Each structure stands twice: as structure tokens, then as C-alpha cells.
Amino acid sequence: MTQQTSQAMDDLLTDLRAALPPHTLVTDPTERDTYACDGLAAYRVRPGLVVLVDTAEQVAATVRACARHHVPFVARGSGTGLSGGALPHADGVLVVTSRLRTLHEVRPQDQRAVADPGVINLQVSKAANPHGYYFAPDPSSQQICSIGGNVAENSGGAHCLKYGFTAGHVLSLEVVTPDGEQVTLGTEAPDAPGYDLLGAFVGSEGTLGIATRATLRLTRMPEDVRTCLAGFASTDEAGSATSAIIAAGVVPAAIEIMDALAIEAAEKAVSCGYPEGAGAVLVIELDGPEVEVAHELERVRQLCDEHGCSEFRAATDAAERAEIWKGRKSAFAAVGRISPDYIVQDGVVPRTSLPDVLREMGRISRERGVRVANVFHAGDGNLHPLVLFDASQNGATERAEEVSGMILDLCIEHGGSITGEHGVGADKARYMPRMFSEEDLDTMQLVRCAFDPAHLANPGKIYPTPRMCGERPRVVHAADEPVVAGAEVF
Amino acid sequence: MTQQTSQAMDDLLTDLRAALPPHTLVTDPTERDTYACDGLAAYRVRPGLVVLVDTAEQVAATVRACARHHVPFVARGSGTGLSGGALPHADGVLVVTSRLRTLHEVRPQDQRAVADPGVINLQVSKAANPHGYYFAPDPSSQQICSIGGNVAENSGGAHCLKYGFTAGHVLSLEVVTPDGEQVTLGTEAPDAPGYDLLGAFVGSEGTLGIATRATLRLTRMPEDVRTCLAGFASTDEAGSATSAIIAAGVVPAAIEIMDALAIEAAEKAVSCGYPEGAGAVLVIELDGPEVEVAHELERVRQLCDEHGCSEFRAATDAAERAEIWKGRKSAFAAVGRISPDYIVQDGVVPRTSLPDVLREMGRISRERGVRVANVFHAGDGNLHPLVLFDASQNGATERAEEVSGMILDLCIEHGGSITGEHGVGADKARYMPRMFSEEDLDTMQLVRCAFDPAHLANPGKIYPTPRMCGERPRVVHAADEPVVAGAEVF
Numbered sequence: 001m002t003q004q005t006s007q008a009m010d011d012l013l014t015d016l017r018a019a020l021p022p023h024t025l026v027t028d029p030t031e032r033d034t035y036a037c038d039g040l041a042a043y044r045v046r047p048g049l050v051v052l053v054d055t056a057e058q059v060a061a062t063v064r065a066c067a068r069h070h071v072p073f074v075a076r077g078s079g080t081g082l083s084g085g086a087l088p089h090a091d092g093v094l095v096v097t098s099r100l101r102t103l104h105e106v107r108p109q110d111q112r113a114v115a116d117p118g119v120i121n122l123q124v125s126k127a128a129n130p131h132g133y134y135f136a137p138d139p140s141s142q143q144i145c146s147i148g149g150n151v152a153e154n155s156g157g158a159h160c161l162k163y164g165f166t167a168g169h170v171l172s173l174e175v176v177t178p179d180g181e182q183v184t185l186g187t188e189a190p191d192a193p194g195y196d197l198l199g200a201f202v203g204s205e206g207t208l209g210i211a212t213r214a215t216l217r218l219t220r221m222p223e224d225v226r227t228c229l230a231g232f233a234s235t236d237e238a239g240s241a242t243s244a245i246i247a248a249g250v251v252p253a254a255i256e257i258m259d260a261l262a263i264e265a266a267e268k269a270v271s272c273g274y275p276e277g278a279g280a281v282l283v284i285e286l287d288g289p290e291v292e293v294a295h296e297l298e299r300v301r302q303l304c305d306e307h308g309c310s311e312f313r314a315a316t317d318a319a320e321r322a323e324i325w326k327g328r329k330s331a332f333a334a335v336g337r338i339s340p341d342y343i344v345q346d347g348v349v350p351r352t353s354l355p356d357v358l359r360e361m362g363r364i365s366r367e368r369g370v371r372v373a374n375v376f377h378a379g380d381g382n383l384h385p386l387v388l389f390d391a392s393q394n395g396a397t398e399r400a401e402e403v404s405g406m407i408l409d410l411c412i413e414h415g416g417s418i419t420g421e422h423g424v425g426a427d428k429a430r431y432m433p434r435m436f437s438e439e440d441l442d443t444m445q446l447v448r449c450a451f452d453p454a455h456l457a458n459p460g461k462i463y464p465t466p467r468m469c470g471e472r473p474r475v476v477h478a479a480d481e482p483v484v485a486g487a488e489v490f
Numbered sequence: 491m492t493q494q495t496s497q498a499m500d501d502l503l504t505d506l507r508a509a510l511p512p513h514t515l516v517t518d519p520t521e522r523d524t525y526a527c528d529g530l531a532a533y534r535v536r537p538g539l540v541v542l543v544d545t546a547e548q549v550a551a552t553v554r555a556c557a558r559h560h561v562p563f564v565a566r567g568s569g570t571g572l573s574g575g576a577l578p579h580a581d582g583v584l585v586v587t588s589r590l591r592t593l594h595e596v597r598p599q600d601q602r603a604v605a606d607p608g609v610i611n612l613q614v615s616k617a618a619n620p621h622g623y624y625f626a627p628d629p630s631s632q633q634i635c636s637i638g639g640n641v642a643e644n645s646g647g648a649h650c651l652k653y654g655f656t657a658g659h660v661l662s663l664e665v666v667t668p669d670g671e672q673v674t675l676g677t678e679a680p681d682a683p684g685y686d687l688l689g690a691f692v693g694s695e696g697t698l699g700i701a702t703r704a705t706l707r708l709t710r711m712p713e714d715v716r717t718c719l720a721g722f723a724s725t726d727e728a729g730s731a732t733s734a735i736i737a738a739g740v741v742p743a744a745i746e747i748m749d750a751l752a753i754e755a756a757e758k759a760v761s762c763g764y765p766e767g768a769g770a771v772l773v774i775e776l777d778g779p780e781v782e783v784a785h786e787l788e789r790v791r792q793l794c795d796e797h798g799c800s801e802f803r804a805a806t807d808a809a810e811r812a813e814i815w816k817g818r819k820s821a822f823a824a825v826g827r828i829s830p831d832y833i834v835q836d837g838v839v840p841r842t843s844l845p846d847v848l849r850e851m852g853r854i855s856r857e858r859g860v861r862v863a864n865v866f867h868a869g870d871g872n873l874h875p876l877v878l879f880d881a882s883q884n885g886a887t888e889r890a891e892e893v894s895g896m897i898l899d900l901c902i903e904h905g906g907s908i909t910g911e912h913g914v915g916a917d918k919a920r921y922m923p924r925m926f927s928e929e930d931l932d933t934m935q936l937v938r939c940a941f942d943p944a945h946l947a948n949p950g951k952i953y954p955t956p957r958m959c960g961e962r963p964r965v966v967h968a969a970d971e972p973v974v975a976g977a978e979v980f
Contacts, residue, residue: 109842154681165681183933189838189907190870191644191655193914193922194952195934199689203681220739249710292782348679352599380680417679424683432683442965443673444685449965450940462684469965
């Protein structure tokens with residue numbers, strides 16, 4: 001910490017001690033260390049100060065103090081993100097929103113819920129379930145991740161194939177902007193007038209401000225859910241079957257793929273009993289009215305058969321459904337059974353490119369001698385390759401990282417993207433220029449500069465190499481003038 | 491035109507004559523007059539200059555010249571908008587995109603189409619239909635309105651209840667920003683990294699730039715479509731039936747409501763044979779797999795019965811379907827049969843407030859002695875009250891305008907919005923402060939200031955009374971620095 005930043009932090013602390021209750025301020029270095037990383041533990045930074053806020057007003061007071069003393073701030077929810085989006089700043093404040101956990105309203109008649117940012121994702125569904133509703137975005141961390149983090153990262157999940165990402169399930173947000181102002185973005189009405197800044201804010205990874213309250217859309221629980229498991233000789237057949245199912249107009253709630261290596265890991269960990277010797281399996285979930293689901297199940301079975309399916313099972317009750325999901329859900333952790341270390345990569349390709357991309361990935365894996373297990377959301381082409389390595393072997397970490405980067409290049413080459421749902425964060429900012437032109441990135445940063453000219457909101461995330469902003473644009477309130485300048489009635 | 495603006499326009503013309511082919515420039519006053527209004531003919535302004543662009547590069551050249559000479563510009567597609575969004579500026583340039591009408595690609599395998607902004611909405615569906623796909627947004631002007639206009643206004647339509655507005659069907663846009671730069675917003679991948687400026691651009695009514703190419707999402711044509719007509723004693727019962735249908739988890743493709751006055755007008759115009767003496771009808775369309783539609787049709791029939799339906803008809807073939815839609819589709823024009831003049835209003839309320847709002851509207855109508863016919867998208871609470879008047883009667887226009895404004899206030903009071911799908915444009919900017927706080931509007935305008943500090947892109951639209959911007963924020967390219975400032979490996 002330089003002399004200058006240390007002085008700024010001291011001044012900030014003086015202000016915050018006057019404005020906030022003592023229990024909200026965490027200054028002890030050892031306590032601060034517990035917040036050093038999020039779900040991407042490869043990066044660790046001890047935050048300069050941690051503020052455990054109790055109210056939206058405390059968020060605003062903290063951010064205003066940061067603006068005054070030119071101290072960066074980073075928001076953190078449950079800290080489950082996988083791209084280092086909540087990685088602290090060594091000379092900055094970490095604003096932890098997990099104590100803001102009131103679920104203010106559940107209004108099934110309007111399909112709405114109003115939640116604080118620290119409310120746990122699954123808690124919303126649990127409160128809505130008795131009324132026949134749930135909150136659709138279901139990241140695999142949904143038992144611990146928070147609504148604020150879901151908003152920041154525009155979180156997806158296995159079922160976003162049918163139901164879409166978080167952005168489609170947020171109606172409006174109360175937000176503290178980087179200058180400490182409290183504003184509302186969006187309205188509950190469809191096609192709200194004015195700019196859809198809500199859409200820009202959701203997924204902005206903490207760089208445009210901190211959400212302090214969210215109005216969420218609830219989704220009707222389906223009348224019926226059927227989960228099935230289809231075994232194939234290779235990911236080629238499984239990928240083609242996926243394309244055929246979508247092309248037939250069936251939109252399953254989820255289509256997940258696992259390759260041989262991922263199946264091996266899952267079997268070792270949880271004995272899920274997937275088809276023996278299968279080179280790939282699909283886990284397909286259908287939901288909707290009972291008659292529709294029954295109809296679609298037959299169509300899916302038929303399409304899997306036509307694409308070389310060796311075994312097809314449809315769960316007939318909740319226990320069998322859970323059994324099918326068990327292998328898929330344990331897969332990431334299970335990979336620890338077959339490899340001491342691994343990188344969870346996240347990329348997207350057009351669904352129709354899946355077989356090509358998987359073949360190319362196999363080639364890279366063989367050529368570099370690095371094993372890659374595939375477990376991912378096949379339906380929307382969202383890959384989660386697990387790049388396996390043993391950090392104790394010389395050069396293995398570097399080789400794994402290289403392969404991991406090559407996979408992203410492969411995604412870009414095929415018209416895809418460097419992240420499907422985990423975000424850019426600290427980890428992938430360096431890949432942004434491979435995907436966007438300088439003009440595209442500058443246009444995005446115009447907005448960042450408009451909201452946060454001093455670059456205090458989660459600096460270093462999303463955009464590669466810091467770019468400074470010139471003057472901030474101000475809205476100047478001029479004297480009233482007629483709405484339509486120069487209008488004349490003919 | 492002042493001396494100063496006249497000089498700016500002369501200088502601009504000199505530049506444009508050097509940069510563009512002669513046939514693109516329309517200077518003749520009589521010819522310019524033909525572009526004086528869009529679908530909201532109450533406002534008319536003769537544009538200072540009309541440019542009929544042939545290419546995206548010509549759009550960029552025109553906008554760059556406008557920036558150079560500080561001349562405002564307004565984009566216009568087919569000019570069918572109903573809020574005056576394409577109302578020209580007397581001292582500005584009208585950039586007409588209707589010659590940019592190439593449909594570049596239809597890729598059914600990826601569910602994508604790539605279209606110029608002047609491509610007609612329905613043309614996309616016509617090209618996709620042979621492959622089993624269509625473009626879902628269906629404003630009632632879809633036979634003539636253009637993709638560029640749909641993007642600018644975030645257009646809806648009868649079927650956006652199930653399929654959503656234009657914003658949900660645009661994957662990426664090539665855009666000319668107000669400084670004449672050509673950038674790409676969005677990617678084809680889900681959850682694109684960086685800010686979702688695409689969402690902010692769609693529906694920005696021409697104030698953030700001009701779209702020159704759009705990548706659109708195509709939707710699978712449903713296996714089956716069933717349309718039904720239900721007669722009720724009043725809009726109360728029809729509104730309750732609508733809420734009950736949605737609450738039951740059925741999401742029809744469309745639920746349209748017409749009240750007694752609208753039915754009367756439609757009968758006079760097209761003899762649609764709606765249930766005799768009905769105080770309200772619902773037109774309900776269901777689509778999806780055949781088995782699902784059959785199942786839902788029975789559920790809808792039952793719910794309508796439970797809510798006092800006097801007559802229920804389900805079309806059995808395309809001819810009967812067209813017959814049911816005929817009354818609804820002709821309703822706006824048909825109102826001319828029962829009233830010499832009318833205002834088409836556009837507002838939204840939460841669906842559950844529909845019965846209350848309709849009753850209140852009836853009270854206002856009786857108290858003020860102004861007839862109001864209701865024809866609207868009941869499923870998503872998007873009202874289109876038709877305020878009837880006779881302009882030849884003393885004070886009738888003013889009374890109609892007052893009632894029209896009171897209806898918007900009613901929408902806001904009930905947690906709704908001042909526009910459902912027609913946009914704010916020139917017409918409703920004055921209502922924005924009734925809905926948004928000054929801080930909210932300032933935050934939206936920060937983005938406008940970032941993109942367009944000189945206020946040249948469609949000035950006077952959306953935001954009430956012009957507000958000036960201070961310095962534009964610039965992105966300053968600093969020397970490279972490490973991505974994560976202060977990161978350390980523990």
C-alpha cells in the first residue's frame with residue numbers, strides 16, 4: 001500500500017466510523033483474509049477494508065465515502081463466482097451484502113417477488129413453491145449463491161435453455177451508483193419507457209454500482225417434469241441428437257452432456273449407474289403440461305434412437321429423477337477422483353458447431369497430452385470443459401492453462417464466446433480483445449465512464465488493461481423549452 | 491430557420507454532396523413535406539434535409555457530417571410509429587433507411603436471420619416459413635413496418651404475451667453511433683460478456699444511434715394453432731377470466747379483449763358476427779404441440795365458463811380462425827364508423843388490476859362525457875383505449891386529450907406505465923416525470939450524454955424538456971498495466 005492510498009484509507013475509515021455502526025467494519029487483517037477470494041481461488045487479494053452492510057443506506061454511505069476519498073470498492077454476495085468477479089482490491093473496500101437478506105414480498109398473483117441482494121437464490125423458490133411458483137435461474141450453486149451475485153453475473157444454470165438467464169427474470173432494481181446515488185432501474189411494466197439500463201446493469205459484474213433490492217419474476221411450476229438419460233457411443237452422436245431435438249421444435253428444460261471421462265469420474269464418486277461403456281450421455285429434462293411432456297418424451301426417445309442411442313431411460317418418479325441428476329450434479333466435484341487439480345473452463349459455441357468443437361477439443365487434448373473432461377449445457381452450446389492436471393508435475397499447470405486458453409480461442413473461431421455464464425471477472429478480461437474490436441470495447445467503456453469516471457467500481461474486471469476516462473458527462477438542467485423543437489401544425 | 495442553422499445546413503449539404511451519390515439527397519421542399527410525420531399525424535415537421543441512404547457506410551458518412559456541423563438527425567424506417575418517434579427536425583437531417591432492405595441470411599439450423607434495417611417485418615417470416623420458422627414480434631403494422639423501426643421502438647404485438655418484445659429476438663446489431671462510428675452491439679452467444687448495450691439500444695427510439703444491420707432470432711412455427719372467441723356480459727368478467735387463465739399456468743400466444751363499443755364498431759365495419767349483446771369478448775389464441783393445445787383449449791373453455799362466459803367458439807380451421815381475428819384486427823380502423831375522430835392511447839397496468847382500471851376508466855368516460863372504446867392485449871395488461879371525439883365540436887378535442895391523459899395517470903397509479911409498445915417519442919416525453927424521479931431520468935440521460943453529448947440524435951424525444959450534457963467522457967488508452975492490480979498469490 002503506498003503512502004497516498006494508506007492516507008486515503010485512513011480518511012475513509014474516519015468517515016465510515018462516523019456514518020456506520022462499529023460491527024459493520026472489519027479491519028483486522030486475519031478477518032479480512034477470509035474474504036481474499038471468491039469461487040476462483042487461484043486469485044487471492046486481501047481487501048483493504050471489509051464493510052458488512054445491514055441496509056441499502058449503508059451501501060450508499062460507503063460508496064459515497066469511497067467516491068469522496070477516491071478509494072475503489074468491490075461488491076461481494078456469497079462469493080461463489082467462478083471468474084474472480086468478487087476478487088477484492090488491496091487498497092479498496094469490499095462491500096459484503098450477505099446480511100441484506102430480507103425477502104420482502106412474494107406476490108404469486110402478479111408472479112413477482114421482491115428480495116434483498118443477500119437473499120439466497122433457492123430461498124426465493126422455497127418461499128414461492130407453496131403458491132405454485134419458483135424462481136427459474138438455477139446456477140449449480142443455488143443453495144448458497146445470492147440474488148445480488150446472480151444479478152451481477154447474469155447467472156444461468158441447467159434450465160436456462162428453456163427459461164433464460166437472470167436478465168429475463170429481473171423486473172426492476174434499486175441500485176447505488178458509483179457516486180452513491182440511489183436510483184431505480186426498470187419498472188414492472190413490459191417494454192418500460194426510456195433506456196433499458198436494467199439490461200446493461202444485469203451482468204455488469206459490479207462495475208456500474210451495487211444492487212440493493214430486486215423485483216423478480218416468478219415462474220409457474222410445471223404440471224409435470226420428466227427426466228431421461230440417453231447413452232451414446234461418443235459425444236458426436238450425443239451432440240447430433242441434441243441438435244435434432246431442438247430442430248424438431250422440442251425445447252427441453254435442460255439438455256446436459258457428459259463425456260466418457262466425466263462419466264468415469266461421476267461413477268467413481270457417486271456410483272450413479274450410467275450406461276456401461278457409454279462414450280457420452282445426455283441428461284434431458286422435459287417440463288410442462290402432462291400431455292405435452294408425455295408427447296415430447298416419445299419424440300425425444302425416437303430422435304435419440306435415430307442418432308445411435310444405445311440405452312434410453314426415463315425416470316418414473318422423483319427418486320429416479322434424482323438418481324439421474326446425481327451423476328451430473330456431482331460431476332465437477334467428482335473430477336477430483338481422477339485428477340488432483342483441474343480448471344473449470346466456461347465458453348459457448350453455436351449448438352450446431354458442437355460436434356466440430358468437441359472433435360477439435362479432443363485433438364488439442366491428445367496433441368498436448370492434457371486430459372479434458374466435458375460436462376456441459378449442450379442445449380445452448382454452453383461448454384464447461386474440465387482441464388485436468390497435476391500441479392506437482394513440472395510444467396503441468398502451464399500446459400493446462402494453455403489448453404484452457406486454446407479452448408476459448410476455439411469457441412471464438414466458431415462464432416461463440418469466451419464465457420457462457422461464469423462472467424469475465426478478473427480471469428478473462430485478457431480475452432476480451434480477441435472477441436471485440438477496440439471500437440466495441442470503447443463503446444462499452446463509454447457507459448462505464450458515464451457511471452464511474454474515476455474507475456472505483458470493481459476496477460480491473462471485465463475490461464483488459466485499465467483505460468482512464470476523460471470528463472464525466474453531466475446532465476445540465478436547462479430552462480424549460482417546448483418538447484418538440486420546431487414543430488408546426490401544417 | 492435561423493441564420494446560423496441555415497449556414498450549418500449549407501455546409502453540411504456541401505459535405506454530403508461530395509460524399510454521397512446525388513439521388514440520395516432530397517432537398518426539394520415539397521418532396522421533404524412527404525416525410526413530415528410518421529403514424530402520429532397530429533405532429534408535422536418538414537425536415538431540413540432528407541437522405542435516402544443505400545448503404546451502412548452512407549449512414550455513417552451522413553452522421554459524421556451531422557456531428558461535424560452540429561446538425562441534428564432523425565432516423566426513419568417505414569414511418570408507421572404511433573408516438574412521433576420519427577418526427578423530423580426542422581433544422582435537421584432525416585435519415586431514411588427504407589432502401590437498406592436486403593435480407594442477408596436465413597439460417598434455420600441456427601434459428602438466425604440477418605437483415606438490413608429497411609427489411610419489412612413480415613418479409614423475415616415469409617423467408618423463414620418454408621423452413622418451419624418465423625420472426626415472432628408482430629406489431630399490427632407488420633406488413634409495412636421495418637426491422638429498424640421495430641428495433642428503435644422495441645415493438646410488441648398481439649403475440650408478445652407468449653413470445654416477448656423485439657428485444658428478446660435481436661441477437662446483435664451493427665450500429666452507427668452519434669459520432670459516426672460503426673460498432674457491433676451484442677453477440678450471437680447467450681449471456682455475452684461485457685455490458686448488454688444491445689438491450690439499452692433496442693427501444694432507445696433513435697437517440698443512441700442508427701442500426702444498420704440486425705441479427706435476429708427465428709422462432710419455430712408451432713405444430714398447432716387454435717383460436718377461440720368468448721363472449722361475456724362485461725369487461726369485468728372478461729378481465730377476471732384473463733387473470734384466471736394466466737394463473738392456471740396456461741400461457742396463450744395471445745389474449746385480446748374488446749368492449750361493447752369496440753364490438754359495435756367492428757360489427758358495423760366488417761360484420762364479424764361476434765356474440766350478440768356481449769359486453770365484452772376475448773379472442774384467445776393457443777399454440778404449441780397439438781396435444782398441448784387440445785388440452786389447454788379445454789382448460790380455457792372451462793375457465794371462461796367459470797367466469798360467466800355466455801358463448802364460447804373455437805375455430806376448427808384457418809378460415810374460421812381468420813373470421814375470429816377479422817373483428818379484432820379491423821377494430822382500430824372500424825372506430826371511424828362510430829366516431830369522426832379518435833385518439834389511440836397506449837398504456838400498461840398489472841394484469842390483476844385490469845378490472846379496477848377498466849371500471850375507473852368507465853367512470854372517467856361517463857363523468858367527462860367522452861366515449862372510450864377498449865381493444866387491447868389483455869394478457870399482458872397492455873391497454874389501447876380509443877378516445878372518441880368529434881373535432882368539429884367546440885372543446886371536444888381538448889376534452890378527449892384530457893381524458894387520454896387521465897388514462898395514463900390511472901395506469902401509473904396502478905403500478906403500470908405510460909406506454910406498452912408504442913414508445914415515448916415526441917408525444918409522451920411530458921409524462922416521463924410522472925413515472926420516474928429526477929435521479930432516474932438523469933441516470934438514463936448519463937448514457938445519452940455518453941453516446942451523444944451534443945444531443946444530435948433524435949433530440950426532443952423520450953426525455954422531457956431538453957437537458958444539456960457537460961463534457962463527454964472519453965476512453966483514454968493508458969499504457970498497459972497488470973489486469974489485477976495488487977493481486978498476490980498467498
